[in-house]
Amino acid sequence: MRIGILGAGSIGLLFASYLGKQFDVTLFPRRHEQMDLINEKGVTIETLDSTFTTRVRATLDKNEFNKQELIIIAVKQYHLENIQADITNIHNEIPLLFLQNGKSHLKLINHLEHESIIVGSIEHGALKINETTVVHNGIGLTKLAPYRGEINRISPLLNWHCEYFQFKTYLDYKEILLKKLLVNAIINPLTAILKVKNGELIKNTFFMQIFHDLYNEIIQLFPELDSKIVLNEIIRICRNTENNESSMLKDITLQRKTEIDAIVGYILELAKEKNVQLPLTNMVYGMIKGMEKRGIE
Amino acid sequence: MRIGILGAGSIGLLFASYLGKQFDVTLFPRRHEQMDLINEKGVTIETLDSTFTTRVRATLDKNEFNKQELIIIAVKQYHLENIQADITNIHNEIPLLFLQNGKSHLKLINHLEHESIIVGSIEHGALKINETTVVHNGIGLTKLAPYRGEINRISPLLNWHCEYFQFKTYLDYKEILLKKLLVNAIINPLTAILKVKNGELIKNTFFMQIFHDLYNEIIQLFPELDSKIVLNEIIRICRNTENNESSMLKDITLQRKTEIDAIVGYILELAKEKNVQLPLTNMVYGMIKGMEKRGIE
Numbered sequence: 001m002r003i004g005i006l007g008a009g010s011i012g013l014l015f016a017s018y019l020g021k022q023f024d025v026t027l028f029p030r031r032h033e034q035m036d037l038i039n040e041k042g043v044t045i046e047t048l049d050s051t052f053t054t055r056v057r058a059t060l061d062k063n064e065f066n067k068q069e070l071i072i073i074a075v076k077q078y079h080l081e082n083i084q085a086d087i088t089n090i091h092n093e094i095p096l097l098f099l100q101n102g103k104s105h106l107k108l109i110n111h112l113e114h115e116s117i118i119v120g121s122i123e124h125g126a127l128k129i130n131e132t133t134v135v136h137n138g139i140g141l142t143k144l145a146p147y148r149g150e151i152n153r154i155s156p157l158l159n160w161h162c163e164y165f166q167f168k169t170y171l172d173y174k175e176i177l178l179k180k181l182l183v184n185a186i187i188n189p190l191t192a193i194l195k196v197k198n199g200e201l202i203k204n205t206f207f208m209q210i211f212h213d214l215y216n217e218i219i220q221l222f223p224e225l226d227s228k229i230v231l232n233e234i235i236r237i238c239r240n241t242e243n244n245e246s247s248m249l250k251d252i253t254l255q256r257k258t259e260i261d262a263i264v265g266y267i268l269e270l271a272k273e274k275n276v277q278l279p280l281t282n283m284v285y286g287m288i289k290g291m292e293k294r295g296i297e
Numbered sequence: 298m299r300i301g302i303l304g305a306g307s308i309g310l311l312f313a314s315y316l317g318k319q320f321d322v323t324l325f326p327r328r329h330e331q332m333d334l335i336n337e338k339g340v341t342i343e344t345l346d347s348t349f350t351t352r353v354r355a356t357l358d359k360n361e362f363n364k365q366e367l368i369i370i371a372v373k374q375y376h377l378e379n380i381q382a383d384i385t386n387i388h389n390e391i392p393l394l395f396l397q398n399g400k401s402h403l404k405l406i407n408h409l410e411h412e413s414i415i416v417g418s419i420e421h422g423a424l425k426i427n428e429t430t431v432v433h434n435g436i437g438l439t440k441l442a443p444y445r446g447e448i449n450r451i452s453p454l455l456n457w458h459c460e461y462f463q464f465k466t467y468l469d470y471k472e473i474l475l476k477k478l479l480v481n482a483i484i485n486p487l488t489a490i491l492k493v494k495n496g497e498l499i500k501n502t503f504f505m506q507i508f509h510d511l512y513n514e515i516i517q518l519f520p521e522l523d524s525k526i527v528l529n530e531i532i533r534i535c536r537n538t539e540n541n542e543s544s545m546l547k548d549i550t551l552q553r554k555t556e557i558d559a560i561v562g563y564i565l566e567l568a569k570e571k572n573v574q575l576p577l578t579n580m581v582y583g584m585i586k587g588m589e590k591r592g593i594e
Contacts, residue, residue, distance in 0.1 A: 193490065194584060196591070206587030210580055217576075279514075279576050283507055287491060290503030294493070 004068035007075035102262030116149030121180035125244025138241025145173035188248035199242025255295030301365035304372035399559030413446030418477035422541025435538025442470035485545035496539025
């Protein structure tokens, strides 16, 4: 199967390197320099106990989109807007897989006319350390669910097995996105504010208390979820990615824009609609927004 | 007037250098090395626009306590316990001036049999950069009020005027300690969590919102205070000390114990007694306690 991957950040590179072991992968980075480096060096993954390099092709040529049998969109939620026209131009019969955090990409997806659209939720811990290298420091699942059409269109991917890079399919895309949203709403801002790796949130008793308090506040909004199960899933992800620095911590450290609006901002909007007060969530949101602002000034 | 100062941290050194211009000051540091350095070099103050050095005497000899006409106790609240016996042994007729944050030192004070006890609340920004040098980066008042006896016993100090180092007397020690407690409960933990100087809390709109939310939550506990006036005082102090790193930020950065328990812990205990929920204060407390714990590990 020919797989195109849009975006060569930590997730794009992670997918390219693993999928490139089995499939014909083409990466679409944004910049010439990164394209050249990937074509020259391949993509290297460092895990806790090994390092491997996968040769993949990189190109900026958008005509190549329509040669693919699957397009994975691995850009950040707030970069989607920039490539919206490109996505619209991809032939309608090519399946699309969206990997964004939050839920705001669903608006864009809804406007597309593609026959098969899949949404995914990633639990891997991945840290891009240069243009062609990613540290894979948290082994997790990628959860997939159909948004539209048949998920079997990408069965080669679903039937492929790799110990450190597994896919699992679900029926309800809303549920997997919502669970991921909750994961991100807890782990991302707290690790970014406290400047700690994911595992510290559950090892440090004081941070664990904050984790619980914030969780209990947010989960009120989602009576349809089993609170206990979701809590355990978030704790499990913290444990599986204990050595990972969350993307938000990384963004704050590097003074980049974060995904706070798509994640915590979304929750606060929902709370406003439902007329529910979320003081802790509000404070956490303000801390990250203020830190972002400092970076930008 | 002969003034003894117990403790040679940022506040002890700050007081020694200013008071030493006019009075016969003896500093009582904890360690030999610092004593030798002070006796050799004096104490140097750096302000935004000037630097000056005051020669003061330093000694570890506790017999010297009883040669003073005023003893200023400038150790941190959590070091008071270590010098409790020394304080008890100071002659009862020598006035004592306590400069600790919080209110937990009042318990100790209550057990003393000294005739004149004054408590103070400091609004200066001061940063100790080595054993004999302090950066005086926030010019503020020192508020004094009698806890017991006559405040006029120290009238030479009260009548002395220095542009950058002023004293003001008040009748009600509880009110000045409480106001300082509120100042510390807002500025200290927020600056330590957000890693910003005091001024940033009121310049960054997101941080200012958090500042207000936290303030509004805490002030509920103190209906006896005029909420608007106290808020304006805290904002004024943030502005006057805008370039200062709070002591709590410094403590967290240097992985030292903070005064969080004497300040925010005290407020949370009070809230428990009054059966009031303070979710934001709780979260802020947990963040600092968890950061302290990380430092200690």
